[in-house]
Each structure stands twice: as structure tokens, then as C-alpha cells.
Amino acid sequence: MTRKTVAVVVGRWQLVHQGQEALFQAAFGLADEVIAVLGSSYKARDPRNPFVHEERRQMLMANLTEAQRQRLHVLPVRDYFDDRRWNAAVTLGVRALAGEEADIVLVGHRKDHTSYYLNNFPRWRQQLVDRLADVDATAMRQVFFEAEDPDAALTVMTPYVSAPVRAWLQAWSRLPEYARRKAEHAAVASYRKKYTAVAYMTGDAVVTVGDHVLLVRRKGPFGEDLWAVPGGHLDRGEKLVACAIRELIEETRFPLLPASILAALHGVATFEDPLRSARGRLITMAHHFRFPAMGTLPEVVGCDDVKEARWFHRDELAAMESRLFEDHFVILDHFLGLIED
Template sequence: MNQNTVAVLIGRFQPFHSGHLALLQHALRAAPHVLLALGTAHQARNAKNPFTWEERAAMINACLTVEQRARVAFAPLRDYYDDQRWAASVQAALAQHYPDAQQVLLFGHFKDESSYYLRHFPRWDLQALPRQADIDATRIRQIYFEAEDLDISLAVLQNLIPLPVQQFLRAWSRLPYYATLAQEHAQVMRYKAAWRHAPYAPVFVTVDALVRTAGHVLLIKRGGFPGKGQWALPGGFLDPHENLLQAAIRELHEETGIGVLPTSLQDACRAVRVFDHPERSQRGRTISHLHLFELGTAQLPDVTASDDAAHVCWMPEQDLAALETEFFEDHFHMLNSFLRLVE
């Protein structure tokens, strides 16, 4: 076994299940070192991504022997919603952990169209294995969050997830996150049920507003699920009768009561960017148009939370990076696209 060979596994592991474990065991047999790249890191919890990267690393380590743990490294990855930037971050993580790697084995299986990321590393030796078991993390989360009796639900899952993960899930259910995310999961399921019988899956069009002035940006805290209590940019869904800029200004006034006339906001609009990654929202395919408003005032206009916002505030730009794990869905990355808060 070449000591400079590294196996790489990339996934969200939400949660780590028996199919993941079988894949990891293949990698441990093939290479002396394994890098586990944990996606959707540094992000607020939601019903689709309930566990932090540290919690997922703990789950995985609990399934390994002491000798195996010494051969495994973990790399948390942000969801940049930019394939090239994301692939570069995976390669940078490999170089950081294993700078002397001479051969890289990329382990995975082509589950569905979401597995296209495996083709982003043409210089690595792809080990495309058959699906290890008919196990789906989405279904596991559904059973977990819809449990009326957790003992029964974990008994249903016992052949799908390793025993240490079962124990982790039981303990984690006693934390306050579980009840909150179970509520969020139920709301998202109701949301999807409303359009389940449509002839085609709908594509939702939304607008958001990034308002800057005097070194601050305008943020809200969401008042309802999904993302209740998380920081977000003011915004909402496009109405049939309005154009995008009108919708962005309307949502901005409805949620923040900002003391700026609509005509002044129109004049302050400097740019519009589209965020359309298929996985950016757990509610379904949602395409957002982020409008940048540069007010250029020395004073912060008055704001008052209303409509879907539980709280509104002017946040100093220098404080935004520290709030990364508290933002709704991809809103931090939307901010980051304009402000370059993190690399």
C-alpha cells in the first residue's frame, strides 16, 4: 500500500448511515489515509442539514476503531453554490491535510443527478462503486423528525444506521434543536404537499434586498419556519403583477418599514444578481434575485419589523463574518458575493 495514497469521500452525511460506512470501509482498505470532506459546513441548522460538521465527525469517529480514526481526517466545506469554487476548496483541503499525496482515490457512487460533483476532479482516480445499500438519508431524516415514539422510529432505522449513530440520534433528540427542526420539517412537508399534484414541479421566483449605508447592512430575523429566528436579507416571493425591482422594494417596506421612499430606493439600486443553485432552498427550486441598494447616507434610516420579520436591525459589516452559522439557507453566501466576507 503506497503510503502517499489518499482516499477522498465527499458528502453531507446527514446523518452518517450504513451505506456511508460501507463506502468508508472500502476507502480504508484501499488507502492508508482517508479525507472525509463534510459538505454544508459553517451553516445554520435546518431540517435538511440538522447536524454541524463537528457532530457529523463525531458520529463517524464513533463507528471506527482507534486505528482507523488515526488514518481519517475531516475537512469542513462551505456550500459556495459555485461548482468551480467548491471544487477548488476540496482540492485545497486535500493539500492542507496531505501535502505529499501522490495518488488520490475519489470514492463515491452515482446515486442520482446530485452525484455530478464526482466528475469535478478529473485528475483523481474515481472509484465509482455500486450503491452500498438501498439507504436514503432523506428518508432517515423523515422517519426521525416525524417520530411519535422515538424508540419505535429508531427500531425502524436500526438496519439503516450504525449503532453508534443510533445512540447519537437518541441523545441529540433531547437537545432543543430536535423539537424546533421537527416543527420546521413538518412545515416544509406541508409546503410541498400544497403543490404535490401539479403537472410539473414549480419553480419559485423570489427577490431579496441588500441595503448598505454608513458601514451597515439591513438584516431581519425570520419570524416563521423555515429558518425561524435566523438572520436573513429582507425579501419574499414575486407577485404576478409586479416586476422584480418593484417586488424587492415592496418586500423591503413590508418587512422592515424602512424610512426611504420607493423612488429613492429605485435610484439607489446598483446591481442585481441571480442565485439559482438547485439545492439552495429545502422548500423546492427557488430562484432569487438579490438587489443591491447603496443609500449613501451618513445616518441609518428608521426601521420597524413587521410582516414575516420578527426583528430588524442595521448590522455593522465588520460583524457579519462572525454570524455565518446563523444565516438562513444561502443568505450569508449572497452577502458574501458582494462583500467578500470570507474566502
């Protein structure tokens, strides 16, 4: 009996261009079915990820024939910033869609250092496709979000982006979300001109009281209205744990003295993936301050550069992934075990 062949294509597709379309056409030519592994799913929008995973699925589908749509499966996968967990999630998801007996072929092209994932699945056959020159999603996003007129931008993008995707983007640009993404894109560009070092350090505070976790709702321009753990940039001459405690008090008016907060330190972890922040290379050391359950939760209030400070029950956090800033869901998961592997 002939085994079914299933092609796997991995990407974020944060603005689908013709180079990515070529990968899918190659995949359909090789296999009975195609699985699109959609990276960076479930997270909140940011300048690197302006489109949620359902919008990216729509862009991918716009380029396919009806017959191809019937042969395509979309597998959303979150960012773990941990290759072992990401590889396991992809492998498990692909096997669930393809079946245990399927012949799996990984289709891709070697673009740059971000293509290292192609070596992460040695049990799958690999088919490399030549990359189309001068087609890059980052450049396309810059054109789309930096132009004064999105329609003019889409005209400029004609050689690189198919007509169905341009039509989808044109309709999307009429929504309020386009203006928000455009403003944040500009804010990041300004931020990077100001902060030009190779990397910067921040300190974050994960504060738990019994089963409750303290989060803050951000002001703009980055991640406005998204929830985050308290934290911020390291001051000159400051220890990282002192930075985390200072930011905690400044942003929430947490009603304990720094020494009492420090005494509750339960764990520390560094988060330094180069892509964890759209603003640039920000390395953070997150500190878990764990307090026992109390009859009444400490009173907090949003101050400084946050709109609100609030306690959430641990059980609420799993459903908040798309409303958390940058990689803060990953930080919370590290200390609290939110994701079941």
C-alpha cells in the same frame, strides 16, 4: 520512495447510514489516510441539514475503530453554489491535509444527479463502490423526524443505521433542538403540499449604507430567529425589483420612498440553485441597493413576518454564517465579498 495514498470521500452525511459506512470502509482499505470532505458546513440548520458539521463528525467517528479514527481527517467545506469555488476549496483543503506529494484517490458511488462532483477532480484517481440498495439519508431523516416517538423510529431504522449512530441519535433526540427540527420538518412538508409548481420566484433586497448592511430576524416556521436579507414571494403582475422594494418596506419600514430606493440600485444577481432552499425550488433575484454613508443610519423596525430589523457592520457578517437563513450568506458574499478564496 513510496508515495502516501490518501482516499477522499465527499458527502453531507446528514444522518449517517450503513451505505455511507461502506464507502469509508472501502476507503480505509485503499489508503493510508482518509479525508472526509464534509459538505454544507458552517450553515444554519434546516430540514435538509438538521445536524451541524461537528455533530456529523461525531456520527462518522462513532462507527470507526480507534486506529481508523487516527487515520481520518475531516475537512469542513461550505456551500458556495458555485462549482468553480467549491472545487477550488476542496482541492486546496485536501492538499493541505494530504501533502503535495500524496497519491489522491476519490472514493464514491454514483447515486443520482448529485453525484456529478465525482467528475470535478480529473487529476485524482477514482474508485467507485457499489451502492447498498434501499439505503438513503433522506428517507432516514423522514423516519426520524416524522415519527411520534424517536425511539420507535430508531428501532425501525435498525437494518440501515449502525448501533453506535442509533445511540448517538437517541441521545440527540432528547435535546431541545430535536423538537425544533421536527417542527420545521413538518412545516416544510405542509409548504410543499401547498406550493406545487415546478418553481417560484422571490425578490430579495441587500441594502447597504456605507459599511453597514440591513438584516431581519425571521419568525417561524422556517428559519426562526435566523438572520436574513429582506425579501419574499413575487406577487402576480409584479416586477422583481418592485417585489424586493415592497418586501423591504413591509419588513423593515425602511424610511425612503420606493423611487429613492430604486435610484440606489447598484447590482442584481439571480440565485437559482435547486438546493438553495429546503422548502422547494425557490429562485430569487437579489437586488443590491447601495447608499452612501450617513451620519445616522436610517431607523428601521421589524414588521410583518420578521421579529427584528437591524443594521450590522460589514465586518460582523463573516462570523454570522451559521446564523444566516438558507443561502443568504452566499448572497451577501456575492455583493460584498465576505469570503477570501
